[in-house]
Amino acid sequence: MSLSLLLQSLILGLLLGGLYALLAAGLTLYFGVMRVVMIAHSAFLILAAYLAWFFTKQTGLDPLLSLFITVPLFFAAGYVMQRALLSRLRPATLTMMSVLLTFAIALVIEGGLGYLFSGTQRRIQLGYSGASLELWGARIAVVKLIAFGLAAISLLALFLLLKKTRFGQALRATIQHREAAQLLGIDTDRIAGFGFGLGLATAAVGGTALALDATIYPSLHWHWIGPLMAIIVIGGLGSIPGAAIAAMILGVTQALLQIPMGTTWAQTVFYVALFATLMFRPQGFFGGRLAQRF
């Protein structure tokens, strides 16, 4: 194994890890505000990728511009979904039933995409699709760098939003202790809806980033949901930094294992890590109080 190949895998792993981190942050947000495991997250990811592809196909513009449509759209969809569907479920069985409800939504999205666009694999062709940078013998595709940049900027924006704004404070208060937040005059229902919208907006950004350099098809979301679920459990359910760290580590591990094992077997690293975590440290590695009980 040459050193440049190793370096290349390392960089690709970091770039992929960035995307995982953004998406896992979205999943963590849902879990934080509502204790909901959102299976449909990756289905929305693929939906956003399809919208980006469709946008480029119809208008000929750069897929990145579709973000101006998909991000607000997904934010609104997330808000509506939380307010109209998930908040109707009984609190006692919320965890289980929300899984089923979001699973149902994922099926509808997958089936709808398959029906509208057929199961054919799609790919966006761009002027810079083939371009790549060379760095000490490692070749890195420009689209992957753009995807990573998009993920990193969004993650940073999310971080600043949560830490520096009044809304972020209210959201974090809602996540930490709902009743106490209510007593302080926070409209937790609305905030929870916005939290959901934010989570879904990460799927919009992630989907566009994905569409830049991946071949997409309707059932692709199953390949994403497993790793993402594993990441949030390993990071400790409810912890955004934990999810980001776990995403980076697993992304790099996956990329490095691809060299000796091939792509398919390298995927299993997520599941092996998931089982090991649950066996030895069920609350995850970076989880706080929230993770203890779920």
Add this chain to the structure above:
Amino acid sequence: MLSASSHGRTPAAIRLVAAVVLLGLVLAFPALAPDPFILSVGVVIASYAALAVAWNFVGGLTGYISLGHAAYSGLGGYGTALLITEAGVNPWVSMVVAALLVGAAAVPIGIASLRVRGASFVIVSIALVLILLLVAQSWAGVTGGSNGLRVPRPFGTDVLRPEQHERFFYLFVALTLVALVLWWLIDRSRLGTGLKAIREDEDKAQALGVPTFAYKLVVFVVSAFFTAMAGGMYALWFGSLDPIFQFSILTGSYLVLMSLLGGVRSLLGPVVGAVIVGYAVEFFKNQYGDTQLHLVALGLLLALVVLFMPDGVIPWLTSQLDRFRPGGTSIREVDAAQLAEERKALEEAKR
């Protein structure tokens, strides 16, 4: 205590007669089926019933919803096939041995996924199916990869297809019955009471001294065993295994939908659900072919059930009917003196 049925209590004799009539109808189905195709649909529905009842050991008794039971049915199928082809074991012995092995494998899986509450359980159940799909597709030397695996028929070539369907129909019905009896026994046992306490409030159950983890693990393993039996039987009937269909979250979600629709708290709920959903699935496939619309239909139906009838279709229907009845009141139709007399009579009877 009678098992909770929202109708109040039907006399035991009527229940027994109804059960016998129902069973008679089920057993007469192969004779009544007009053609082999309908018969094969019946076999599929019977296999769904067996799977749904097996699922309901965990889903119904503990309230832990597994989306990944296809993992156990798939393992049962592959295990059966491999034992027959690689080790030359008798098909029926293979089926049971494979199911026992899956039950044993369910122990560590259960330990990993049941240690923490709900959310992780669901995540592991999904992850398990995805990992097994990867393995079944990649490990071509053993599993045949994406081409799948052929399973030798358990009956000789002189047994024709319709005859095969008939035999397998009875086998699936028998398996379902065994699972139902066991479910009924657990439901009435101390174990069942503990499990239902976990379903209603796990913290309180634990505080009251219910060994929650051990109880959950026991039904989890039982559920995996029966699911693997049904999977193995399906493999023997169908004759070939395709990883995409064996390790499919979709199949797992069918089981959830069936049980929820029929009612997870009742004995026969999953069977009722299997008949409704199984028939609907086959009808849909027949009418609309293999378009992606069946996913949309399945998703919408699941969402409707989760949102509006999480206790099942029968409790939902009765509650809808109750709207037209006079409002329920707590007014007794007897006065205090009559009540005192009734109680006295009861006391007498006890002595």
